[in-house]
Amino acid sequence: MSLITTLARLEAVDSGRAQPLATVRHRHLTDRPLVIVPLTTAGEAGAPLGALVGTDREAPRLLAVAQPRDRDLRFAFLAELAEAVLPHIEAYADVVEPAERNETDPATGKKTKVEVELCTDAPQLIVPSRAGIEFVRLLGRSMRFRRTAEDDPETPYPAPARVPLLGRWLTHYGERARVPGSSLLLAATDLLNRHWATGQSSLEDQHLGALLAWIDPPGGASGAEAALAAELGRDQHGQLLCPPAGPATDPAFDNRLLAPAIETYDRARQALAAAEDGLAADGRLGELSTAEREIRSLLAKVMLPTWDKVWQGLDLLRELPEGSRAEDRWTRDRWSFTAHRDRVSSGEPPQPRRDDAVTAAQKLASRETAQAQLEAQEALDDPLVLAGRRLAGEAFLADVTDVEMAYTESKRPSPRPLVTLRTDERPHLGERTKVYRSLDGKPQTAEFVRYAQEPDQEGEVLLVLRIMDRMGRGKEPAPGSLPEPGERIAWTLFEHDQRGGPKLPDPEETPWTHGGPPGADAATRAEHPDPVTPEDLL
C-alpha cells in the first residue's frame, strides 16, 4: 500500500466514510453483465450447493442442489448452470466485426496482415468476491475433463451434454481473470476496492457487506458501525443478517438450518424408494418435493442479500465515468474471448491440467506486460492515480517556460528542440533519463538534459528536456507537436505503451532446461478424464 493510499484509508477512518481512490472507473463494465452468486458445500472440493445467475437484477435464476453429495443431483445442477451461462456466452460469439492481425508466415517468416473476425462485444461475468473467482476456476477444472455419453458411450457416469463445454469456458474466464486489468471475470469486492479506500484493513475489505457498509452506509450510520453490523449482526435464530458472499457458507447456517433440511430430504427420498404402491409413492413424492422446496428457499435466503449487494456495487461503480483507456484493455478481452471461441469451434481439446513450459512462460510474460500497461494507463487516465506516481517521483507536472530550437548534427538535421520547464516536484531524473508525455493519445519521448536552475525559495527548479520524436518528417517540427510556453504538462518517467519481451521458441523447440520438446510422449500425455469411483462423493 502506498503512502497516498494509506492516507486515504486514514481519512476514511476519520470521516467514517470510504474515500475515493480513483476519479474514473478503471474497469470496463458491459451493459449486460452476467452476475453469478455461487455457494459451495463446506469440506467438499467443488460440490456446489447452489447459485443465483442472471443478467436482470429483478429476476435471478435460482439453482440449488438438494443433496450435494449425490452425483446425479450435482450433474443436474451443472447442466442447469450450463443452460443459464452458455446461451449468454454464445449470444456474443456470432456478432463479429472484421479486424486485422499480424501473423508470421511460417514458410517465409514474413509478417503479414490477416483478416480475422473479432467479436464486437464479449460476455462479462461478475462474482461477489475473489473466492468466487477461484470457485469459477475450480468448477471449470472439475467439468472440462468430464466425458459425456456422446464422447464415449462406455464412460461410467456420463456427464450431461453441455457440462464439459461450460467447464472449458469457465476455465478460460478463470485464467483470464489472472491477467491484470482484464474485465471478463470480475469480483465485486476487487472492483470496489480499486475505487474506494475504507477505514479497515485490506483483509476486512474482502467482506462484501462490510466493504459496501463503508462506501454506502445505510441510514447515515458511520462506516465502522455499519461494517461491524454486517460482519457480526445475527437474528434471533443466530443467523447472520449479512450472509457471507460465498462460495463458503456460514457454519451456523449449515448446522442449524441446512443440515436438518438435507436430512429431511434424504429421509423423504428413502421413503419414496421404499414405497410399495402408486398411491403411497404419490404421497411421498409430495413430501420429497416439499423438502426440496425448503432447501431451495433456505439457499435463496442466504444468496439474495449477496445478489443485491453485487448489483448495488455495480450501481456505485457506474456512477464513475469510465477511464478512456479501459476501452483499450476491454478490446484485449474481446480478442481473448474471440480466440477461445475459435479454439472451441475448431474442436481443440480442453485446456491441459498443466501448461507446458512455453505456454507458461508466455502467460507469465503477458501478465507482466499487462501489469505494467495497467499501471501506466491508470495513471494517465486518472489524476488521483497520477498523484501517487508523482509522490513516488515517477511523474511530475511542470509549466513550460521556454522552447528553444536545436537540431541534430547529421547531414539531414532533424529537430531536437530544448524545452525549459518549471516545477516544484522532485522526479528521479538522471542524465538522459527518458520522460514521456501524452500527445493526442500517443506518447512523445523527451530526454532530460540538465537543471537550468537550482531550487529557489519556493522550492521550484528549472529543468531542460530535449524532445526526441513525434515532430513529423520535415526539418521544422509539425504544428502542435511541441509544448507551448505557459502550458502545464504531466510528464512520466514510465513508458505509456508496453512492449512485449523477446519472442519465445515454439513448443517443439523447448530447451532441455525446460523439459525439452513435448516429443514422442505427447500422445501419452493427452489428458484423461478424472477417475470416478462408485462411492465417489464427487
Place this chain on the structure above:
Amino acid sequence: MLATALGSPAPFGQSQFAFMRGNAFEAKVKADGGAELLRLLYERLGGSSPAPGPDAATPDLSAAGPEGRAARTALALREATAAGGWALLDHPMLALEVAGSPAYLEPDAVVVHPDGRWTVVEIKSFPMIDASADAAKVGAAARQAAVYVLALERVAAVTEGAEVGHQVLLVCPKDFSNLPTASVVDVRKQRAVTRRQLTRLTRIEDIADALPEGTTFDPACSPQELESAVSSVTAAYAPECLAACELAFHCRARSRAEGAVETLGRSVRGELGGLTTVAGVLAAAAGKEGDPADPTVAALRRAAALRAEALESAAALRAQAPEGAAAVRGQAPEEAGAACR
C-alpha cells in the same frame, strides 16, 4: 465464551458437513490397519526399508487422561522402535511445554519405520488438485506438523535408536474424489521458527505475576470487570488476528478506540515512522503538528497536497460536464487528455 461475555463474539465454528467429510476421509485412509496410509508413505518416504506388509503393528494407545495417553504413546514408540518393523500409531498423544505449562497434542498418526525413523502424518480434507493444494492451507498444516515434530523429538531423545524425520507426510483427497493422495512436506523451516518462538514466549507464570491481585477471567463476571481484566494483559492487535483468535473482535474494538494505525494492517506502521495514531498522522498531514524536517511528515504533507489537488481537478472536470454520467462517459477522451496534458 470470554469473547461472548465481553460482547464481541467471534464467528468461529465448523460446519458439520466439513467435519463429517474430514472424519470420513480420515477413516478411509486409516482403514484396514492403515494399509493404504502405509503404502502411500512407503512410496514416498520408504527409502531402503522393506515394504510394509499386513503385519505392520498398530499398538493400542488408549489410557486414562492425557498424561496416561502420553506415557502410553512413549512406551509404544519405544517398543515399536526396538521391534524394528513398521508400526502405525493412530492418534498418539504427545506433550510439549508451552510457556512453562504442558500442552497435549494429538497428531493424526505417527509411523515408525523399520530403521527407527519416526514420521508425522497429517490427514487433511482439502483437495490436492493436479498435485497442488491451496498454499495457505498447506502452510498451516506444515506449521501444525512442525509442532508435532518438536514434541516427538523430546520423546526420541530418550529412546534408543530413534530419530524424528523432518519430512512429514501430508495426505489429502485426490482431485475431486475421496481417494487419498500424499505429498512429502519438509518442515525444517517451520520447526526452527516454532522452536524459536517457544523459547521466546513469556512464561504464563510471569504474565500472571504481572496481573493485579484478584484478576479473574471468569465469563460469569460483568462485562466491565472482564473488560478491565482483559485490558490488563497487553495485546498487539493486527488484522491477521481476525482469522485466528476468538478475542480478535474485542482487541480490534480497543485498537480502533485508541486510534492505532495497525488496525489498517501491519505494513502501515512501516511507512508512518514514529506516528502511531490516526489523529496524529492526519494532523501531521494537515500541517497542524509534526516537524516538517521529519521525512515522514514531509512525505505525508506532500501526499495530502497531491491528493487534494487531484480530487479538486477531477471535481472541476466533472462540474464542466453537468449532463450526468452518460455525458461524461461520452467525453472521456478529453477528460483523459486533461489529466495528462
